[in-house]
Amino acid sequence: xxxxxxxxxWTLLKALFGWLVLFEARNKVLLAPSAVRLRRxxxxxxxxxxxxxxxxxxxxxVATVIATHRRPEALRAAVRSALDQTVRDQVVIVVDDGAGxxxxxxxxxxxxxxxxxxxxxxGVVRNVGIRLTRSRYVAFLDDDNLWExxxxxxxxxxxxxxxxxxxxxxxxxRVLPDGGERxxxxxxxxRRRAARxxxxxxxxxxxxxxxxxxxxxxxRTPEVLPREDWELIRRYGRRHRVRHVPHPTVRYxxxxxxxxxxxxxPS
Numbered sequence: 001x002x003x004x005x006x007x008x009x010w011t012l013l014k015a016l017f018g019w020l021v022l023f024e025a026r027n028k029v030l031l032a033p034s035a036v037r038l039r040r041x042x043x044x045x046x047x048x049x050x051x052x053x054x055x056x057x058x059x060x061x062v063a064t065v066i067a068t069h070r071r072p073e074a075l076r077a078a079v080r081s082a083l084d085q086t087v088r089d090q091v092v093i094v095v096d097d098g099a100g101x102x103x104x105x106x107x108x109x110x111x112x113x114x115x116x117x118x119x120x121x122x123g124v125v126r127n128v129g130i131r132l133t134r135s136r137y138v139a140f141l142d143d144d145n146l147w148e149x150x151x152x153x154x155x156x157x158x159x160x161x162x163x164x165x166x167x168x169x170x171x172x173x174r175v176l177p178d179g180g181e182r183x184x185x186x187x188x189x190x191r192r193r194a195a196r197x198x199x200x201x202x203x204x205x206x207x208x209x210x211x212x213x214x215x216x217x218x219x220r221t222p223e224v225l226p227r228e229d230w231e232l233i234r235r236y237g238r239r240h241r242v243r244h245v246p247h248p249t250v251r252y253x254x255x256x257x258x259x260x261x262x263x264x265x266p267s
Contacts, residue, residue: 017195018192018194018195018196019195019196020194020195020196020197020198020225020226020230021195023225023226024226024231027218027220027224028218031218031219031220031224032218034217034218034219035216035217035218035219038119038121038124038217038218038219039217041119041124042124042127042128042131042217045115045116045128046128046131046132048116049113049115049128049132050131050132052113053111053113053132056134057132057133057134058091058093058111058132058133058134059091059133059134059135060089060090060091060109060135061087061089061090061135061136061137061156062087062089062090062091062135062136062137062138062139062152062156062206063090063091063092063093063129063130063133063134063135063137063138063139063209064082064090064091064092064093064138064139064140064141064152065093065095065126065129065130065133065138065139065140065141066078066079066082066092066093066094066095066129066140066141066142066143067095067097067122067125067126067129067140067142067143068094068095068096068097068099068101068142068143069096069097069098069099069118069125069143070099071143071144072102074143074144075094075102075104075143076102076103076104076105077146078141078142078143078144078145078146079092079094079104079105079110080105081141081146081147081148081149082141082147083105083107083109083110084149085147085149085150085151085152085153086149086150086152086153087152087153087156088109090109090135090139090152091109091110091111091133091135092107092109092110092111093110093111093112093113093129093132093133094110094111094112094113094129095112095113095114095115095125095126095128095129095132096112096113096114096115097115097118097119097120097122097125098114098115098116098117098118098119099114099118100114101114111132113128113132115128120219121217121218121219121220122142122215122220122228123215123216123217123218123220123228123232124215124217126140126202126215127214127215127217130209130213130214135209136208136209137156137159137206137207137208137209138206138207138209138213139151139152139155139205139206140202140203140205141203142203144253144255145203145250145251145252145253146250146251147249147250147251148248148249148250148251150249151170151249151250152206154170154245154247154249155168155169155170155206155245155249156206158243158245159206159207159208164243165240165241165242165243166207166208166210166236166240166241166242167205167206167207167208167233167236167237167240167241167242167243168205168206168207168242168243168244168245169189169200169201169202169204169205169206169233169242169244169245170204170244170245170246170247170248170249170250171184171185171186171204171244171245171246171247171248171249171250172184172185172186172201172203172204172248172250172252173248173250173251173252174252174254175251175252175253175254176254177253177254177255182254184248185199185201185252186244186246186248187199187244188244188246189237189242189243189244191234191237191238194230194233194234194237195234198225198226198227198230200229200230200233200234201229201250201252202228202229202232202233203229203250203252204249204250204252205229205232205233207236207240207242208240210240212235212236212238212239212240213232213236214232215228215231215232216228216231216232
């Protein structure tokens with residue numbers, strides 16, 4: 001009985017705001033010092049790497065940012081799936097988190113850089129890629145996932161339609177390490193629902209470039225929830241319209257060591 005009374009305020013707050021929102025508020029308080037240091041690193045790396053890229057910066061209708069760390073074979077497959085898009089007006093920038101780059105395809109649309117040291121923070125790695133490019137839209141792909149050839153075509157068709165939204169995300173075809181399909185995750189965008197369910201993933205997200213399009217710089221270890229994908233899309237949706245495209249265009253690897261393996265299909 002005492003425990004139930006003690007937990008009553010937490011239960012009420014979860015009902016009012018959602019547990020993911022409360023966890024993120026806690027993260028911002030506890031992890032704020034890490035964000036200050038990581039912002040300095042991000043700024044310094046962006047300046048350093050910009051000096052090594054062509055001037056003006058790589059530019060296209062859409063910039064695809066691929067974050068990577070020690071997955072050479074998977075990275076090459078991810079890069080190929082990005083370059084094989086039916087939309088040709090794009091640049092692909094690979095940002096390696098300090099481990100070194102493997103050999104990659106020779107394509108004038110592809111640019112690859114390495115951070116001077118490992119940060120272990122996916123948000124910082126992706127932010128560097130965003131800042132090193134110029135484009136109307138930005139898309140994201142991790143080094144262990146793949147796009148179907150029409151991923152950008154389908155998302156840009158919605159974004160560029162009259163009165164279209166600012167950001168869209170498609171359905172995920174979730175696959176197991178043995179190549180078998182687990183399911184298709186397809187959930188319409190709802191900010192209230194996103195406060196309680198982690199169904200947002202940036203591998204499926206394409207958005208208009210603006211000041212809101214940057215990742216959290218908090219140092220999120222695997223135990224820290226929610227992940228930076230959820231934080232970006234939910235924050236972006238605060239001031240910009242986000243829409244779901246219920247067509248699977250992403251092959252998302254469900255890593256057995258990942259929190260997301262425990263996802264249940266929302267009812």
